[in-house]
Amino acid sequence: MHHKIRLNHYLSNAGISSRRKADQLIQSGAIEVNGKPVFKLGTVISTKDVVRYFGSKIKYQNKIYLLLNKPKGFITTTRDQFHRKTVMDLIPCFYGYRIFPVGRLDNSTTGVLLLTNDGYIAEKLTHPKYRIKKIYNVSLNKKIKNEDLDKIRKGKIYLKEGKVKVIFIKKNASNQLEIGLYIGWNRVIKRIFKKLNYQVTRLDRINFGGLSKKNIKIGNWCLLKKKEIENITK
Structure with missing residues (x-):
């Protein structure tokens, strides 16, 4: 079935x-x-129109949304020049589909990662304006002081991008915390604790915009429906 669509949306799709x-x-x-x-x-076109990009025909693709529980030791990229293991090695090959990870998790960080072909x-x-909530479990190399916890909670930590605002931070054990934030700055959690003289020994993203990995074993994945994703960005 053909339908009308804006050309820029067609290209991102x-x-x-x-x-x-x-x-x-x-x-x-x-x-x-x-x-x-x-x-x-x-410009509005029909999905039956023939669209070319620098002469190459573009195919309007069905959308794929794949939720991965990322293990340690895999980098978040589609390919790596040094031939290291990437998250693409953990998912099936969808021939002809350009699937990529949304955002980044460090090599040593585990947890919720979305992969899709929906640009x-x-x-x-x-995008920061959509304020997508991310929740992490954090393990530190030593017991955290209450005054350091308060500094984070009250927004007294400054990094090069500015003041760090968290949604919440709570202690699960003397050196284990749960932290929620909207900001997606590079390596932000590791940098917060480094600033206070702690080292993050384990970092696990347990929730991304309401998507949780609770039923997905480490290294496994599941397919999501488009409406599950659209609920995040409403």
Whole structure:
């Protein structure tokens, strides 16, 4: 069944780019629809139209949403120049589909990771304005002092990007914590505790925008329905 869709949405659905970058591609003249270059932003096309990107035909793809419980020792990228293990080694191969991880988890960090071929949803899940909640279990190399806990809770920690605001932080054991935040700065949790002279020995993301790994064993994955993902970004 064919339907009408904005050209920039079509391009992000095809895994070519985010919607914002798709607008730049359209303005640059790199996109042709039915053999003619299209420059106008907001152009609406049909899914039966033939779209080409620098001469190559683009296929409108079904969307795949895959929730992985990432183990240690895998890097969050689609390929690695040093031939290290990546999260793509843990999921099935969907031939012809450009699936990629949404955001990053460090090599040593475990837990909830979403992989998809939906550029539009990926952008919404990583853009700060949508305030996607992330919850982590954190283990430290030593017992945390209550005054350090208060510094984090009251927003008294500053990193190069600015003040660190957390949604909550609670102690599960003397050196184990649960922390919730909206910010997605690079290695933010490790940097928070390094600033207070602690080392994070284990970091596990237990929730990402309401998506939990509770029924998924480490290293395993499950497929999600589009409406489960859309609920996150409402």
